[in-house]
Amino acid sequence: xxxxxxxxxxxxxxxxxxxxxxxxxxxxxxxxxxxxxxxxxxxxxxxxxxxxxxxxxxxxxxxxxxxxxxxxxxxxxxxxxxxxxxxxxxxxxxxxxxxxxxxxxxxxxxxxxxxxxxxxxxxxxxxxxxxxxxxxxxxxxxxxxxxxxxxxxxxxxxxxxxxxxxxxxxxxxxxxxxxxxxxxxxxxxxxxxxxxxxxxxxxxxxxxxxxxxxxxxxxxxxxxxxxxxxxxxxxxxxxxxxxxxxxxxxxxxxxxxxxxxxxxxxxxxxxxxxxxxxxxxxxxxxxxxxxxxxxxxxxxxxxxxxxxxxxxxxxxxxxxxxxxxxx
Amino acid sequence: xxxxxxxxxxxxxxxxxxxxxxxxxxxxxxxxxxxxxxxxxxxxxxxxxxxxxxxxxxxxxxxxxxxxxxxxxxxxxxxxxxxxxxxxxxxxxxxxxxxxxxxxxxxxxxxxxxxxxxxxxxxxxxxxxxxxxxxxxxxxxxxxxxxxxxxxxxxxxxxxxxxxxxxxxxxxxxxx
Numbered sequence: 001x002x003x004x005x006x007x008x009x010x011x012x013x014x015x016x017x018x019x020x021x022x023x024x025x026x027x028x029x030x031x032x033x034x035x036x037x038x039x040x041x042x043x044x045x046x047x048x049x050x051x052x053x054x055x056x057x058x059x060x061x062x063x064x065x066x067x068x069x070x071x072x073x074x075x076x077x078x079x080x081x082x083x084x085x086x087x088x089x090x091x092x093x094x095x096x097x098x099x100x101x102x103x104x105x106x107x108x109x110x111x112x113x114x115x116x117x118x119x120x121x122x123x124x125x126x127x128x129x130x131x132x133x134x135x136x137x138x139x140x141x142x143x144x145x146x147x148x149x150x151x152x153x154x155x156x157x158x159x160x161x162x163x164x165x166x167x168x169x170x171x172x173x174x175x176x177x178x179x180x181x182x183x184x185x186x187x188x189x190x191x192x193x194x195x196x197x198x199x200x201x202x203x204x205x206x207x208x209x210x211x212x213x214x215x216x217x218x219x220x221x222x223x224x225x226x227x228x229x230x231x232x233x234x235x236x237x238x239x240x241x242x243x244x245x246x247x248x249x250x251x252x253x254x255x256x257x258x259x260x261x262x263x264x265x266x267x268x269x270x271x272x273x274x275x276x277x278x279x280x281x282x283x284x285x286x287x288x289x290x291x292x293x294x295x296x297x298x299x300x301x302x303x304x305x306x307x308x309x310x311x312x313x314x315x316x317x318x319x320x321x322x323x324x325x326x327x
Numbered sequence: 328x329x330x331x332x333x334x335x336x337x338x339x340x341x342x343x344x345x346x347x348x349x350x351x352x353x354x355x356x357x358x359x360x361x362x363x364x365x366x367x368x369x370x371x372x373x374x375x376x377x378x379x380x381x382x383x384x385x386x387x388x389x390x391x392x393x394x395x396x397x398x399x400x401x402x403x404x405x406x407x408x409x410x411x412x413x414x415x416x417x418x419x420x421x422x423x424x425x426x427x428x429x430x431x432x433x434x435x436x437x438x439x440x441x442x443x444x445x446x447x448x449x450x451x452x453x454x455x456x457x458x459x460x461x462x463x464x465x466x467x468x469x470x471x472x473x474x475x476x477x478x479x480x481x482x483x484x485x486x487x488x489x490x491x492x493x494x495x496x497x498x499x500x501x502x503x
Contacts, residue, residue, distance in 0.1 A: 240418035285404040291418035295427030312436040323468035
């Protein structure tokens with residue numbers, strides 16, 4: 001019996017790995033601004049909105065990156081609906097192409113199905129945990145469950161602040177994607193969940209970290225932090241962190257959130273300019289401290305470590321930006 | 328008049344006493360040492376050790392050689408592949424696990440100034456080699472390329488009594 005079960009598990013694992021390797025891994029997606037607006041009950045304009053999504057899946061300590069370009073059909077709809085295309089890997093030539101269908105966003109939860117050109121498919125469900133970040137899991141066509149997937153987004157529906165909703169023309173789009181606006185996290189609905197509060201602190205801490213980081217990266221490289229980052233470098237850090245928390249197949253919420261922070265930390269730490277210089281050298285140097293803080297933050301009972309993790313990240317990011325501008 | 332003479336005499340006596348005791352010459356008890364691109368002022372009785380990328384000082388040799396001892400360290404990062412490998416291996420090492428399990432945030436992250444440059448400090452308590460150690464990590468990005476990690480540490484039971492002397496070393500940092 002044990003042997004049969006072990007075989008079933010091994011076959012299952014092999015299928016999952018094949019799916020992951022083939023780029024058919026559960027493609028989580030996100031909806032930055034759209035999810036925020038949904039959560040806040042704010043008005044949004046009614047135009048279709050393009051949105052880019054970058055997915056990072058960590059599976060047994062190995063990370064996989066997919067990218068998607070989708071269109072939200074009507075920003076005034078509830079739920080929001082979207083579809084589009086994608087590919088694996090996220091950068092460079094596509095090994096597999098993907099089609100995103102049945103995309104939906106409601107109450108800070110996004111779901112969609114991605115189907116690969118091989119016929120394989122995965123359905124994903126993600127919960128919004130930041131203005132441009134989502135976290136969740138899903139399952140694929142062989143009923144394998146996924147977890148530890150995170151997505152960051154650019155673009156999407158414009159978010160209007162409550163006192164602006166009656167003033168802004170419905171078709172006017174902001175210059176910058178609404179996903180970059182700091183008010184998103186700061187105005188999120190109050191929650192009694194300390195871990196969610198801690199994560200909100202990271203995304204709201206000191207303003208809009210994502211805009212500041214990307215603006216700085218663009219000044220130096222012409223690209224975003226994500227596009228300036230070294231994928232192999234990131235993978236090493238994320239894999240090491242995953243291992244450090246015991247490589248759980250089913251993560252607790254705290255573990256998943258801590259890992260998401262480490263994905264962000266790794267991404268910033270690995271961002272380089274065209275000459276190979278790090279864009280955020282202090283974050284790089286602080287990796288061991290981040291690692292231990294994040295391990296502690298993975299503990300459900302220690303939201304203070306998670307708060308410290310968020311603040312530390314934001315302050316170091318600003319430190320590197322200011323020093324870099326003085327060069 | 329007599330009172331004034333007594334007062335002058337008393338003041339002269341006090342000055343003589345202070346000079347004899349070195350009370351007015353605190354600088355004579357301190358020395359400046361350099362290493363890893365920084366200089367710091369330390370008590371003449373303290374010991375130090377330096378390489379091209381690190382400078383370590385401690386009240387005595389035993390503390391300098393003890394992982395959990397009272398120490399001030401300055402470490403220059405060259406952001407090399409070796410640094411990355413070290414960070415990766417440290418992330419998943421058993422020692423890091425021990426430290427993480429025992430970790431608590433003593434002070435939240437905050438902005439600081441070191442040697443005229445901006446920095447970020449965070450103070451944590453962790454178990455190192457079985458000893459609870461309070462450590463203040465201070466990161467300074469000097470010019471966008473050179474970044475330093477200053478570490479002020481002491482066994483937690485001794486942190487309160489040594490925090491000010493370690494902080495004084497940090498305040499004396501100059502980038503050379």
